[in-house]
Amino acid sequence: MNDMRVSESAVGAQDVKISARKVQVFYGENHAIKDVDVEILDRTVTAFIGPSGCGKSTFLRCLNRMNDTIPICRVEGDIMLDGEDIYDRRVDPVQLRAKVGMVFQKPNPFPKSIYDNVAYGPRIHGLTRNKAELDEVVEQSLRRAALWNEVKDRLHAPGTGLSGGQQQRLCIARAVATSPEVLLMDEPCSALDPIATAQVEELIDELRANFSVVIVTHSMQQAARVSQKTAFFHLGNLVEYGETGDIFTRPQDPRTESYISGRIG
Amino acid sequence: MTLPLLLATLLVLALAGFFAGRARAVATAGGDARKLHSVPAYHGWFAALAGLVPAGMALLAWRAVAPGQGTWQGFAVLAVAIVGMILAISATRGETRARNRVEGIVKAGLILCSVIAIATTAGIVLSMLFETGQFFSQYSFTRFYFGTVWQPNFRGDSELGILPLLWGTLYISLIALAVAVPVGLFAAVYMSEYASRRFRGFAKPAIEVLAGIPTIVYGLFALITVGPALRDYFAQPLGLGESASSVMTAGLVMGIMIIPFVSSLSDDIINAVPQSLRDGSLGLGATQSETIRQVVLPAALPGIVGAVLLAASRAIGETMIVVLGAGAAAKLSLNPFEAMTTITVKIVSQLTGDTDFAAPETLVAFALGLTLFVVTLGLNILALIVVRKYREEYE
Incomplete structure (x- = not known):
């Protein structure tokens, strides 16, 4: 399965995976996201940066309809995944979230064993036929998350007993195990120390071979290190979107320039 | 001296002790409350508690040993309160750590309350145990626990x-x-x-x-x-x-x-x-x-x-x-x-x-x-x- 994806990546590296048109998000009366147009490419790391409260996490949560769980939240506009509108009536948000996985700001391992945490997705979606296959998926996912060597001898110990950085990598392994097509990461390193952060960043770079990764981050260095595309959000608007190198060296918009040079935020 | 009267007198004494302690503390600092270790009210509280706590303990102890009430008992308790307060007030200096001492007394009060709750449980169990022992001295243990009638x-x-x-x-x-x-x-x-x-x-x-x-x-x-x-x-x-x-x-x-x-x-x-x-x-x-x-x-x-x-x-x-x-x-x-x-x-x-x-x-x-x-x-x-x-x- 993975081999196929790697070979595809050379051909379709610049395919559009998700395209958003005129997206508006309202929280009750509050207009949180205004007219956002963005195209997220396959097998690319896209970073969303911007000051707190600018709507980058909100927009991220639109991409797998996690905002559906908030009753007062309303989304307008089109978000297409592989050309299909994800807000179409016929789309089952549960199926969608299996395709568009998510890693959260705070590590949130389930109160289960490490093995069961990773096996959670494959089990509920029936992705494996037998125990041996499931074992294989669990091992592969943990290896991808660079956690295998640390936990291979205690797969049945509780996931909550790991350190913060290990927990976050476990959550990434858990998301990877469902074999999503897009991985959304909402400030995945904000609760981690620099060493764990470096490990997770390295991991994100490797994940690019198979997935389209969208990462929300507060750290501009991190955006510069891991992403190929960067989008700058400010007060609910998408101010600028382009190649990461261009955004950080030749920003077109004065607001982007002020933000990356530390004058607003 | 009846109990309500005694308690009322103690409270009035404590109030007096509070004001005396506070005044004394301010006086030792030369009228400038900022020089005190603790805010004046703490010195007042400490003086009042220094009278009330020993008096209360004396009252309880006396009642436990000799039930009933007498004039002597009332006066003795009041004397304990007055002595306690006088000792506390006369020892008050600007640097007296009244605040820490009051906290200590409060903590002791909290401990006392939790002990009362636990001791009550123990008391209930003990009284049950005693009566149960009486029962088993008259009726066989196995007949009670294994009897089907x-x-x-x-x-x-x-x-x-x-x-x-x-x-x-x-x-x-x-x-x-x-x-x-x-x-x-x-x-x-x-x-x-x-x-x-x-x-x-x-x-x-x-x-x-x-x-x-x-x-x-x-x-x-x-x-x-x-x-x-x-x-x-x-x-x-x-x-x-x-x-x-x-x-x-x-x-x-x-x-x-x-x-x-x-x-x-x-x-x-x-x-x-x-x-x-x-x-x-x-x-x-x-x-x-x-x-x-x-x-x-x-x-x-x-x-x-x-x-x-x-x-x-x-x-x-x-x-x-x-x-x-x-x-x-x-x-x-x-x-x-x-x-x-x-x-x-x-x-x-x-x-x-x-x-x-x-x-x-x-x-x-x-x-x-x-x-x-x-x-x-x-x-x-x-x-x-x-x-x-x-x-x-x-x-």
């Missing part, structure tokens, strides 16, 4: 086997739990996971009203509604019995009574499961019910078990519903439509009417009570162990 006879020669009563207690409680656990738990799941805020705001207090109904009212409900209905629609057609009072009647009604215990506690526990776990599961493409079954409930399980065990000890200790719903006949039977009775009911019946506190027929009530206490204590300890062992630490 309960036939008290006030002219002596009684059969006082606990097994029929214990069986009735457990049987009724089991039925009550079989009703309350599913209903309560599923109600809690609906309320915390699915219900809108508005529905929840209305339904939760409405369910909790059940907990506020006096058990005698439940008993009446069992007696006039549930019992006859069960007899007419189940017991008689099935040929299982003719009695309106039955284990089933009491169990059902008791189950309804403990629903709010299970649902309210479980609801709080389910709500305490962090939203991040639900998000994590939903974010992996799990449905809401998969999330509840596989993530939320396992995370909440220790607390739910605790809630169930708490409800169980409530059911085991219940009396009124059993009297009116299940009758008073001690019987060992598997038929849920037969009248049976429980330990608590028999405790009441052994202690009402003409009682002779030397006869085993009366003293047996204490042995029954102690046994019941041990059973519920065991359940509570079990609940604690379960909760501790399986508690998940959420960040």
Whole structure:
């Protein structure tokens, strides 16, 4: 399965995976996201940066309809995944979230064993036929998350007993195990120390071979290190979107320039 | 000197001590309160407490040794208070750490309160133990715990086997739990996971009203509604019995009574499961019910078990519903439509009417009570162990 994806990546590296048109998000009366147009490419790391409260996490949560769980939240506009509108009536948000996985700001391992945490997705979606296959998926996912060597001898110990950085990598392994097509990461390193952060960043770079990764981050260095595309959000608007190198060296918009040079935020 | 007068005098003295201590502290600092170690009020409090605490202890000690009240006693207590205050006030300097000392006294007061709660429990157990010892000196231990017949006879020669009563207690409680656990738990799941805020705001207090109904009212409900209905629609057609009072009647009604215990506690526990776990599961493409079954409930399980065990000890200790719903006949039977009775009911019946506190027929009530206490204590300890062992630490 993975081999196929790697070979595809050379051909379709610049395919559009998700395209958003005129997206508006309202929280009750509050207009949180205004007219956002963005195209997220396959097998690319896209970073969303911007000051707190600018709507980058909100927009991220639109991409797998996690905002559906908030009753007062309303989304307008089109978000297409592989050309299909994800807000179409016929789309089952549960199926969608299996395709568009998510890693959260705070590590949130389930109160289960490490093995069961990773096996959670494959089990509920029936992705494996037998125990041996499931074992294989669990091992592969943990290896991808660079956690295998640390936990291979205690797969049945509780996931909550790991350190913060290990927990976050476990959550990434858990998301990877469902074999999503897009991985959304909402400030995945904000609760981690620099060493764990470096490990997770390295991991994100490797994940690019198979997935389209969208990462929300507060750290501009991190955006510069891991992403190929960067989008700058400010007060609910998408101010600028382009190649990461261009955004950080030749920003077109004065607001982007002020933000990356530390004058607003 | 009467007690109220003595206490009033002590309070007036303490008030005087408060102002004297405060004034003294300010005076030693040359009128500048900023130079004091503690705010002046703390010096006042310290002076007042330095009088009140020893006086109170002296009063209690005197009462314990020589009950009754006398003039000497009152004056001695007041003298202790005055001496305490004078010592405290005369020792007051600017640098006196009145604040820390007052905190120390407050802490001692808090410790005292918790000790009182524990000591009361110990006292209850001790008094029960004493009476139970009396009982077992007149009646054999094995006959009590392994006897299958309960036939008290006030002219002596009684059969006082606990097994029929214990069986009735457990049987009724089991039925009550079989009703309350599913209903309560599923109600809690609906309320915390699915219900809108508005529905929840209305339904939760409405369910909790059940907990506020006096058990005698439940008993009446069992007696006039549930019992006859069960007899007419189940017991008689099935040929299982003719009695309106039955284990089933009491169990059902008791189950309804403990629903709010299970649902309210479980609801709080389910709500305490962090939203991040639900998000994590939903974010992996799990449905809401998969999330509840596989993530939320396992995370909440220790607390739910605790809630169930708490409800169980409530059911085991219940009396009124059993009297009116299940009758008073001690019987060992598997038929849920037969009248049976429980330990608590028999405790009441052994202690009402003409009682002779030397006869085993009366003293047996204490042995029954102690046994019941041990059973519920065991359940509570079990609940604690379960909760501790399986508690998940959420960040």
